[in-house]
Amino acid sequence: MFAYKKERLENAICFFAKEHKRRKKKDPTQTYIYKYLALFDFEMLVKTGRPALDLEYKAMAKGPVPIEIYEKRNSYETELFKFVPQEEKNTVIVVKTKGKRPNLEYFSESEITEMQRIVEIYINTSVDTNILSGASHEVIAPWEKAWKRRNNHKIEMIDAFPGISNKKDEDLSPQEENFLTYYGLKKGMEIESRRRSPVEQLS
Template sequence: MVAYRQDRINNAICYFAAEHRRRAQKPAYQTYIYKYLALFDFRILQETGRPALDIGYDAYEKGPVPRHLYDTRATHRNRCYKLVPEGENSIIIEPSKRPNLEFFSAYEIEVMNELLERFAHPWITTDDLIEATHDITAWKRAWTSRGDRDKVPMSYEDNFEGLAKKTQENLSPAEESFIVHKSLKELSA
């Protein structure tokens, strides 16, 4: 859908990892990065109607997790960052090069920096980010309707209240933009 989509995802991960390490003075474990990505993606979605990265997420008890990144973490390779195993269950995301922010608008960079200003501190834990992602409407809807499953796919559409029932006149600009985005995505599939 968006040209350079994978470059945007990789550079967002690289930027969050580099800035988290610099500002918080501690490694950027995968959980931090997963939560930064979800907070970024869903905030941009809520404000503009278009997800910043358009990543597929699954709802877990500890919040949204980018499906493809999680499923390929053992074999994932790219030029922007590397995944460094630490211990039995931990992975640190380390930038391999300087992130290229030319893939992002000034507004998107501002949102990324606002998230880092809020969460990239030595005293902030993954639990703090997990709690923040529990405020994402799409996560709440997916998680409460999961039944007995450990994870369930999330839908960007679920971030908008009653979208399917609204008339054109009652749509917010962000909702209208999302409907166009969704339609174009379906046409290109």
């Protein structure tokens, strides 16, 4: 739905993986990356009414997990990074060398500021995955609502705006107005996609 969604996602992953490696002196595991992306997505959602990366998440025990990345975690590779499976069902994200750097021109100034804020708060030697998971539970309210519905349930972005469905237009905040526009477009695209035949989807 977003322009340059693929490029934005890949460069966000590269950015957080490089910062993690630089500050912690080791490659991040998938759990770290999932949490950095979720914090970025949901913080921008609350601040602007639109998620930064337009990902879908499941509410898993350690916090939000981006579904499309999790499903290809054993073979996910781009020009910028590679997901490398390890023992004990873990995976680390290795940024490729030879001058590969994230291209932050895909992001707005406010998005870059938020990414840097996440780095300053969460990427340091005193923050492990348990602390980070707890932080994601606390900051990302829709995770708790989805978890209470059912373990591993899909997280609904609309839960970031309590009571929004019952508000009159004049009572909506600018963020809520932006979200309803985004949400309506997304749902409309999902309905249209389901209506298309398999042949049309392949064309």
